[in-house]
Amino acid sequence: MLLNRTGGQSCAIGVMAKAPRPGRSKTRLCPPLDPDQAATLSAAFLRDTTENLLAAARMAAPDLSIIPYAAFAPAGCEALVASALAPDIRLTLADGTPTMPAGVEGFGRCLLHAVQAMLADGHGSACVLSSDSPTLPTELLVMAARHLAKPGDRAVLGACDDGGYYLLGLKAAYAAPFSDIVWSTDTVAAATRTRIAGIGLDLVELPSWYDVDDAASLQKLLTERHGYPAPHTRSTLDRLGLRMLLQEPVPATALRHSA
Structure with a gap:
């Protein structure tokens, strides 16, 4: 396993x-966005x-090693995904x-x-992270890694x-947290907690945050300033003229579509 400078995993x-x-990314944001705008915003996220x-x-350095990955899909789109990432991000198919x-x-x-793929690379723990929370406070990522670095088995949930959830961290590739979940519903986090409890695994909960996956949360992004600055997202909102669009009232039909 890969070790950090103090010997931890x-x-x-x-x-x-x-x-x-376009047409495949952030489709729940259409409307109020069009498919091209949604894809461009997805890349900024x-x-x-x-x-x-x-x-x-x-x-986290130097006492804790966090290794960033992009777990991408579909197969064969490595170049497209890599073009949207920061430098030095490892790619793994998921x-x-x-x-x-x-x-x-x-x-x-x-x-x-x-x-499975990240643990197979030799890391002591692995977290899956949503791409829908570009303003997630950096310290929450560090907090997740610190909890997982402690002795004993556990899961970490944000x-x-x-x-839903923005992060789930594990020390082993347990299937239970991903089993019999109705995805893209408001029951995902609760069901995940139940599955984790069912295998007797301790659970550490991080502070909650929000994800941007519908018209209402996209409007929240315009005014929220407490997390990570998300400069690429902010500049994309300006460059595409989305601030003007999103300051207009969101039609009730759009809100029903995104629910």
Whole structure:
């Protein structure tokens, strides 16, 4: 296993990086965005999230090693994904194609694939990280790695305000946290807690944060200033004229579409 300078095991943190392509990326943001705008914003989210990972690695050093990854899909899109990332981010395929335990379906296959791949690289722990939280405070990433570096087995969960989660960290590739989950619903974090408790694994909960996956949370992004600065996201909002668009009232139909 890879060790940090004090002998502890390194923590890999991999952002789930779907290739930013119109019609395939951030589709729940359409409307109010169009597919091209959504793909461009998705790329900005990836850049900020991976720069935030590098900032976390610097913040944790020298006593703790955080190794940033992009766990990407689909296969064959490495160049497109890499073009959206900060420098020095490791790539690992996480498309969920390997054989998985019963009950691990949908996005859970990609998440478990990512954990398996990062642990197979020799890290002592691995976290999967949402690409939908570009302003996530850097210290929460460091906090997750510190909890996982402590002796004993445990999971670390960072829940989102909408019932999902922005981070899940493990020391072993347990299938249970990804089994029988109804993805993209407000029950994901609660079901994950239940699955973790079911295998007798201690759970550490991080402070909650929000993800940007619908029209209402995109509007929140415009005014929120307490987390990571997310300069690429902010400049993209300005360059595409999205601030003007998003300051307009969001039609009720758009909010229903994004729910």
